[in-house]
Amino acid sequence: MKFGGTSVGRPERMHQVKDLITRGDEPTIVVLSALSGTTNALVGIGDALASGDKALAKERIDTLYSHYLGFYPALLGKAPTRAKAEAIIKEHFEFLNILLKISFNEAINRDILAQGELLSTKLFYTLLEELEIPAVFLPALDFMSIDENSEPELGKISEKLTAILSQYPDGRLFITQGYICKNHKNEVDNLKRGGSDYTASLIAAAIKASVCEIWTDIDGMHNNDPRIVDKTRPIAELSFDEAAELAYFGAKILHPASIWPAQLYNVPVRLLNTMEPSAHGTLIKESVETKGVKxxxxxxxxxxxxxxxxxxxxxxxxxxxxxxxxxxxxxxxxxxxxxxxxxxxxxxxxxxxxxxxxxxxxxxxxxxxxxxxxxxxxxxxxxxxxxxxxxxxxxxxxxxxxxxxxxxxxxxxxxxxxxxxxxxxxxxxxxxxxxx
The missing domain is CATH 3.30.2130.10 (VC0802-like)
Known part of the structure; x- marks a missing residue:
C-alpha cells in the first residue's frame, strides 16, 4: 500500500492512513511519500545551497522546521511520543543546518531530498507506537538499490527484502519509505522517475504481492483530464498496456515507470482514493475484456x-x-x-x-x-x-x-x-x- 504526499500531508490524514492499513488480514508493506510540500521545500533548500546563498537556504530550512513543529502535536496525543517526534524532527533539521557549513555537492543534494520520506515514515511509525499497533520499521536504504545507469536492481531488491522479511515471520505491518534508495556507490540516491509509486511497484514485484495499492487524492484514473473538461469518470479496469500508454502520455495519477515491475510479475495494481476509501477506483491487470476507447x-x-x-x-x-x-x-x-x-x-x-x-x-x-x-x-x-x-x-x-x-x-x-x-x-x- 502506497500513500502519497496529500494522503499523509495533514495529521488527520495520517490517522486515516492508519485506519486503512489496519483493516485487512494480509501482511502489508506500507510505502509513504514525504508530507505534501516537503519535497519542493527540500529542492528549494538544495537550490539555494547550490547557488551559494546560505542565508536563503537557512530561511527555507527554518520555514520547513516550523511546519513540522506545528505538525506533530496535532498528530500525537501523549507526552512520551510527542517528545520522541520532536527529537526525530530536531535530528533531521540539525543535519540540514550542518550542511550550511560544508561544501555543497550532488551527493549532499540527494541526502537533502531523502529527508522528507525519512521524516514522514518515522512520524507515522511513532503514531503507530502511541496507538500500540504492532509494526516493523523497514528502512528502504537497507534494500532498495539502483545500478550505475540509475535503473532499479530488482533481483537484488528481492533478495535483500526477502531476507529482511524472513526475520519477522509474525509481522503484519511494515513501514518503509518511497522514492529513496542507494546507488552503485552505496550513496543515498532516489528513483527520480515515478518516485514512491515506483517504490511500491518494485516492492510488489520483489515479493510477488497479491496486489499493489496506490492511494492518492482522486478515485482512480479518469477517462479525461478533469482540470480541463467538465465531465469525466473513473475507469473501472485497464490492462497494463493501456495504463502504461495513459501514464506515459500524460495521465498524472501514475508514472509510466511504475507499471513495468508489476506487469513483469503480473501483480494487479489498484488506484484508490484516501479521501473516499469505499470508491472502486481503477484496477490495472494483465488483460481486460472491454474494447474501444476508454x-x-x-x-x-x-x-x-x-x-x-x-x-x-x-x-x-x-x-x-x-x-x-x-x-x-x-x-x-x-x-x-x-x-x-x-x-x-x-x-x-x-x-x-x-x-x-x-x-x-x-x-x-x-x-x-x-x-x-x-x-x-x-x-x-x-x-x-x-x-x-x-x-x-x-x-x-x-x-x-x-x-x-x-x-x-x-x-x-x-x-x-x-x-x-x-x-x-x-x-x-x-x-x-x-x-x-
Missing part, C-alpha cells in the same frame, strides 16, 4: 522535427542513420511518421536539440515546431474497433492536426496538435467518443 490523455512540452530529403526515396538505411543521431544524444522519440521523402518525429527532451538539428541537417532540410502537444486516445484494441478511429477524427474536424500515429500499438492512437489547440481537442473528443 480514456484520453495529453502530454505537453513536445517538439516536432521534420527531416525532408529526396535521398530518402527508395533508400535503405536512411531511417537508421536518423535514429542514430537521437541515440547518440540519448533523446527518446515519442511519435514518428514517414512519407516517401520525409520523416517527422517528436521529442520532449530538448537538452541537446541544437546538436541534434545540426547533425540532422547533413541528411536534408530540417523544420522544427515547438510548443506542441500529443493527445493520446487509449483503449483495448482501439485500432481494431469499428468506428473508433472515425469518431476520433470526426471529433477533431475543426482542430489543425500536425501528425497522427496509428497502428504502432493496438491500444493507442496518438495525435499531435499545436499546444493552443490541446484543450479544445480534449473537450471535443470528450463529447465525440464517449457516451454520456
Amino acid at each position: 480514456a484520453i490523455a495529453a502530454k505537453d512540452g513536445i517538439t516536432a522535427i521534420k527531416i525532408k530529403s529526396s535521398r530518402m526515396l527508395l533508400a535503405y538505411g536512411f531511417l537508421r542513420r536518423i535514429f542514430e543521431v537521437f541515440e547518440k544524444y540519448k533523446t527518446p522519440i515519442d511519435m514518428i511518421t514517414t512519407s516517401e521523402v520525409a520523416v517527422s518525429v517528436t521529442i520532449d527532451d530538448l537538452s541537446h536539440l541544437e546538436q541534434i538539428i545540426s547533425e540532422l541537417q547533413a541528411f536534408g532540410t530540417v523544420e522544427v515546431d515547438r510548443n506542441q502537444a500529443i493527445i493520446c486516445v487509449v483503449g483495448n484494441m482501439v485500432s481494431e474497433t469499428k468506428g473508433a478511429i472515425k469518431s476520433v477524427m470526426d471529433s477533431l474536424v475543426d482542430i489543425p492536426v500536425r501528425m497522427v500515429s496509428y497502428g504502432g500499438s493496438r491500444h493507442n492512437v496518438s495525435i499531435l496538435v499545436d499546444a493552443q489547440y490541446k484543450n479544445p481537442a480534449l473537450k471535443s473528443l470528450n463529447e465525440g467518443v464517449f457516451s454520456w
Whole structure:
C-alpha cells in the first residue's frame, strides 16, 4: 500500500492512513511519500545551497522546521511520543543546518531530498507506537538499490527484502519509505522517475504481492483530464498496456515507470482514493475484456522535427542513420511518421536539440515546431474497433492536426496538435467518443 504526499500531508490524514492499513488480514508493506510540500521545500533548500546563498537556504530550512513543529502535536496525543517526534524532527533539521557549513555537492543534494520520506515514515511509525499497533520499521536504504545507469536492481531488491522479511515471520505491518534508495556507490540516491509509486511497484514485484495499492487524492484514473473538461469518470479496469500508454502520455495519477515491475510479475495494481476509501477506483491487470476507447490523455512540452530529403526515396538505411543521431544524444522519440521523402518525429527532451538539428541537417532540410502537444486516445484494441478511429477524427474536424500515429500499438492512437489547440481537442473528443 502506497500513500502519497496529500494522503499523509495533514495529521488527520495520517490517522486515516492508519485506519486503512489496519483493516485487512494480509501482511502489508506500507510505502509513504514525504508530507505534501516537503519535497519542493527540500529542492528549494538544495537550490539555494547550490547557488551559494546560505542565508536563503537557512530561511527555507527554518520555514520547513516550523511546519513540522506545528505538525506533530496535532498528530500525537501523549507526552512520551510527542517528545520522541520532536527529537526525530530536531535530528533531521540539525543535519540540514550542518550542511550550511560544508561544501555543497550532488551527493549532499540527494541526502537533502531523502529527508522528507525519512521524516514522514518515522512520524507515522511513532503514531503507530502511541496507538500500540504492532509494526516493523523497514528502512528502504537497507534494500532498495539502483545500478550505475540509475535503473532499479530488482533481483537484488528481492533478495535483500526477502531476507529482511524472513526475520519477522509474525509481522503484519511494515513501514518503509518511497522514492529513496542507494546507488552503485552505496550513496543515498532516489528513483527520480515515478518516485514512491515506483517504490511500491518494485516492492510488489520483489515479493510477488497479491496486489499493489496506490492511494492518492482522486478515485482512480479518469477517462479525461478533469482540470480541463467538465465531465469525466473513473475507469473501472485497464490492462497494463493501456495504463502504461495513459501514464506515459500524460495521465498524472501514475508514472509510466511504475507499471513495468508489476506487469513483469503480473501483480494487479489498484488506484484508490484516501479521501473516499469505499470508491472502486481503477484496477490495472494483465488483460481486460472491454474494447474501444476508454480514456484520453495529453502530454505537453513536445517538439516536432521534420527531416525532408529526396535521398530518402527508395533508400535503405536512411531511417537508421536518423535514429542514430537521437541515440547518440540519448533523446527518446515519442511519435514518428514517414512519407516517401520525409520523416517527422517528436521529442520532449530538448537538452541537446541544437546538436541534434545540426547533425540532422547533413541528411536534408530540417523544420522544427515547438510548443506542441500529443493527445493520446487509449483503449483495448482501439485500432481494431469499428468506428473508433472515425469518431476520433470526426471529433477533431475543426482542430489543425500536425501528425497522427496509428497502428504502432493496438491500444493507442496518438495525435499531435499545436499546444493552443490541446484543450479544445480534449473537450471535443470528450463529447465525440464517449457516451454520456
